[in-house]
Amino acid sequence: MSGVVIVGVDGSAPSLVAVDAAAREARWRSAGLRIVHAFRWPPNRVPMGPPVPPPDEREIREMTESLVTEAVDRARAVAPSVDVTHAVVTGEPLTVLEGQSRAGELVVVGSRGMGGFAGLLAGSTAVHLAAHGRCPVLVVRGGPEPAGPIVLGADGSRAGGAAVEFAFAEAALRGAGVLALHAWTTWNAPVPPPQDPAEPYASRPGMLAQAEERLLCEALAGHRERYPDVPVELRVVHGPTREALIEASSTAQLLVVGARGRGGFAGLLLGSVSQAVLHHAHCPVAVVRSGES
Structure with a gap:
């Protein structure tokens, strides 16, 4: 195994498509795959509508473990031979993934995640990593032509x-x-x-x-x-x-x-x-x- 491909997940559909792409990249490179989810605690998102009690840290960790497990299962289905590991990290996602990129040969992210605003075509995570990542960054978007160059x-x-x-x-x-x-x-x-x-x-x-x-x-x-x-x-x-x-x-x-x-x-x-x-x-x-x- 020559290195590790890192993929950021947040439970959104684009991030799961990124998992598929990252698993293929790891297989082609004979590399490992590390699935990373980062979350902020306490959460700083203000919900719309009537106030509701925020979930406690245990509930958030259970939800994140569930979405990471889904991503791991998906990666192993795409590339059974790849060694898949995962990490759930408390911290700002941009900072966490930038730090992870220091140890990776490629970082893969979706074009937009759960934190994206309607109308934005590329999320802040993708753009930030492209500018600051310590290794090449692959942003999964569009509909690639498999036989294309x-x-x-x-x-x-x-x-x-x-x-x-x-x-x-x-x-x-x-x-x-x-x-x-x-x-x-x-x-x-x-x-x-x-x-x-x-x-x-x-x-x-x-x-x-x-x-x-x-x-x-x-x-x-x-x-x-x-x-x-x-x-x-x-x-x-x-x-x-x-x-x-x-x-x-x-x-x-x-x-x-x-x-x-x-x-x-x-x-x-x-x-x-x-x-x-x-x-x-x-x-x-x-x-x-x-x-x-």
């Missing part, structure tokens, strides 16, 4: 290198291909050096596109050789990155992005592209932070 959002930045490695490794585990997608506009593309010193601001037609194609090839350098059995398709798109990735996710089994790219501002832990796909992608999303993020 793993779509990799590649921007050529140093920070995006960890996402490239994760996408290739994940494709090898799943027996899937990688669709490496790079989107650019004249606003985010570096300006190539001028070809004619007499016209320092001129670029010949197609020069920016060619430079972006080279950037994508350089971002994948070495990975295709390390994973020769992974089919790779390169796609360079002239257009907004968020829209291109969301569209590609409609036929993907997984979308992989870095936490921040070359367009990010220093100090931001989660970029606008990562946040957009967490809210709107049609398939599960893996957000991979670099060691520098």
Whole structure:
């Protein structure tokens, strides 16, 4: 067993779907699976309607043990060979799962849980972990296409290198291909050096596109050789990155992005592209932070 996959559960339907995904990830990785439920005590949610006496701690622990048992049974049904453990922890769920991520190779959560507000497409737990988790975070959302590729959002930045490695490794585990997608506009593309010193601001037609194609090839350098059995398709798109990735996710089994790219501002832990796909992608999303993020 090489490590442990961690999944957060809260009894909601999205969290149980996340358990299924986490069990499969653990099986593919020959890893263990740890099911974690965190709850606050005393509870700070104010119920609507007439006041009712809050449940005592014993009742809450019985309820949480029941939902964790359901999650454990579900995981073992999906992946009988995986070693499944569980933990019920008193504490703020965001803090607990962030701490758990320090010992995991992957954290899996649902897109929304019982604490989500109607209308929110990605819950606070998912977004927080994507920004602060100490290992890659897989947010289970949408309806993945089982036969589809793993779509990799590649921007050529140093920070995006960890996402490239994760996408290739994940494709090898799943027996899937990688669709490496790079989107650019004249606003985010570096300006190539001028070809004619007499016209320092001129670029010949197609020069920016060619430079972006080279950037994508350089971002994948070495990975295709390390994973020769992974089919790779390169796609360079002239257009907004968020829209291109969301569209590609409609036929993907997984979308992989870095936490921040070359367009990010220093100090931001989660970029606008990562946040957009967490809210709107049609398939599960893996957000991979670099060691520098």
